[in-house]
Amino acid sequence: MDIARDVAELLTGHPLVDRVELIGSRAGGTAHELSDWDFLVETGDFASLADDLPRLVEPLGPIAAQWDRYADHACYMLMLRGPVKVDLIFPGQPQSWAPPWEVSAETLPAIDAHFWDWILWLEQKRRNGRDELVRKSLGDMFRLLLAPMGAQEGPASVDEALELYIDLREQLERRLGVEVPRELEAEVAPVVR
16 A cells, blocks of 8 residues: 555545645655654535545545544544554644543543554654653643543553553443454554553
């Protein structure tokens, strides 16, 4: 799969997409093996395109796809096998951050998808030596995702966040009587550990 070509072709083939541009480290030639693929997407009808996105990206075979609750602009996050993180960023759609996750049997699968996307992003930043950003983001992760799951204190590292999350998720699965698929964990955990 050629991510840059395939994503651009899928999106530009839609009549509501005005422009697609690869940005970030992949565009700048400074990417490493875990770097995400960031695409700036411009549209004159965001609401209609947003409704079409799940169907539009299906050919990529995402194992997770959801809107980023904690981005400053609308961002549709995809996780592909590899693991490969793809972000479709809509700069014309500023947004406020959502409140912390509310944990329930219904939301736990979406929380799981968000965690694995987030932890892969954190590992990318850690490998690039972005220690201050990693510290800030671990604090955000604690406040918005891990504390609602029952964490009493925030993790000091990506490894601690990973172990804490897995433990909390297993406790919640038992308490809520649900089981979250492990497909994302199988893809992401080995490259983060």
